[in-house]
Amino acid sequence: MPQAQFQYDDEALDRLSARDLAAAVPDPIVMVDARGTVRYVNEAAISFFGPIPQGTILTHRFRTPDMQRLMDAALREGRAGAIDYGERVPMERAFRIFATPLGAGSGLYMIHFKDQSETRRIDRMRADFIANASHELRTPLASISGFIETLRGPARNDEKARESFLQIMQTQTSRMARLIDDLLTLSRIEMKPHLPSREKLDLVDTIASVVDSLGYLAAEYGVEVVFARPSAPMLVSGSRDELIQVFVNLLENACKYGQAGGRVDITIERVEEGPNPEIATTFRDYGPGIAEEHIPRITERFYRIDAEKSRVKNGTGLGLAIVKHILTRHEGRLTVRSRPGEGAAFTVYLPEP
Template identity: 65%
Template sequence: MAETGAEQDGKGQALVARLSRNRWLLGAGVLAVLAVYFFAGVSFYVLVLALVALAAAAMLSKDAGRQPADAGAAIEASGLQRLSGEYLAAAVADPLLIFDHSATIVHANAAAFAAFGGLAPGMSLSLKFRAPEMQALLDGILSGQVAADAVDYTEKLPVERTYRVSASTVGHATGLYVLVFKDQSETRRIDRMRADFIANASHELRTPLASIAGFIETLRGPARNDPAARDQFLQIMQNQTGRMARLIDDLLSLSRLEMKPYLRPGTEVDLRQTIDSVIDSLGPLASENGVVIEREFASGPLVVPGDRDELFQVFENLLENACKYGQSGGRVTVSIAGSEDGQQPGFDVTIRDYGPGIAEEHIPRITERFYRVDVESSRTQKGTGLGLSIVKHILTRHNARLSIKSEVGKGAAFTVHLPAR
């Protein structure tokens, strides 16, 4: 029976191993031959033959060691030859297009179809991507001026997406070229959010600082000897410093939440006890605003996994907003009910006010940092514009979510959906 390739390779490797193990024996044989030559008078030709045999054995060992490496390189080369360009394109997660010297699409991977749609072999890239930067990129590559280039390209429809597009030749003298689209949309969005956050935070801090500086200048000048004006200005300055302190506290809270990794809560929280504590702590604020807080709690145990301090902060923010901005309704209802959200048992905590409500266009953005429905009302109520952002981050850490329902003139309802496990 003929031996397979694997069996032949195994025998070759075994031979190399045996030769390697016998090198010391071969060396010992040479010493023995030399000893016999000197002490027993053996012919010089016998000595030469022994040395030649040893050299041949060493060469055989070296060649046998090289054979597995050469065989591995040959296997790797044959494997790469079997890979087609289509398979390689499919393995790329980013949209990829292969085209020829006339800018006609030869192949598009699945990611390209998902991103751009309507692609087919034979379609002109110049007609598909009409943006000037894409036309310049194609012209530069096809004219041979550059072997590789990259530009930023924005796709407007169906949603705005920003890509870093790289173009290069494929192989040598193949007449084929490749475009790879690296999605930069999320990176750009984060950069824009960071810039907006810095601008908004600077503005929020600059306003009270300018006010305090102006009152200090007035107190040192015209109002130096006016007790009534001095008391009034000092009260305003105290309010402004309190506003800055609240803003800094909220910024620090938001920063701590973002720095924490997502960890599953390791303790259990009694919702009834936690929300009762929140209502008791905000009782003076509710009385000051003429608001009555009503409870509607389900019966039985109301326990969820979570961090009590963080959930306390969530409900405190929501109830405080309801008492401040919904005070015209005269009452706020806090309810807890069981829910089956996506076959997952849990609890819905709803804080509803009966105030002016929120216009529909504001609801998708209301949890953004520094976003305010009514700037003047927010500042009057000593809001920082960060409360709902903090709520959103805490709920994300608890695998929970916030839903908002509102109608102008009929109040607003903020519902926290918490999983029971």
């Protein structure tokens, strides 16, 4: 099959102005003259920084020593350069700013703001994640190492101490195994943000199986799980195994952290408030509740309201992060309603197929 022939209009390309090209760039672009006075601002710059009127001295708008040095180098010496620049209001953002002479003898200079906010955020998350994971593994390892040293030394012939230490060591290794499993699960989910295929499943049967499988845990914590089972099926589409993991995490948390209330209520209902119907599944406990300032952060990796209490209850700090990522894959969402002393309600919303 003959390849299509394309004709390029060099004259049309020559007619394009610097203003035309800057307008097509999605990053903020500001053009200044030899005095550093703003001559043109593209729409992206207005969107990021608000109006910057023509005639504004650019360094009066971006008042940092680094910006002053960058502009001096560009305007006085004709040298291209780059700096890092950050703003904290109205929101925290980071930019890499490039200053470049525009054409030969034009007397104009292009100031290009490359948004680095998302990259910096991901870098911080990665650094925090590594630090937190290392800490979570180092703590039980240090404990196990200490017990081994004691067993090989002072407690070598102490049978009672040996049995006690071995039990603690088993608990710590189990905790590390759970943490590694959760880390692998989270990594696997993040590598595949979208589901390749979906199956239809009935949430009523799915929740019933989760309640049955965690009956031992509820009994261990002295919690009664009350499932208001609807008579009609509630259908959603997605991965059965992943959605079971969501509901297992939420019911485990409700039993562990709502233990003081002695009861967990589970309801499923069809919601038609928005443009598309959803199935809402709520896990309601009657425990100590969650203070308002913690709610926006409880799905972050390793975020704990009470770190010590979480470790005592064998929490890894990753359960709700896994829930959030799985629901994102399923185009679903999680909401949390709670007040201190009044328990907490975690609701999963999934779209109907």
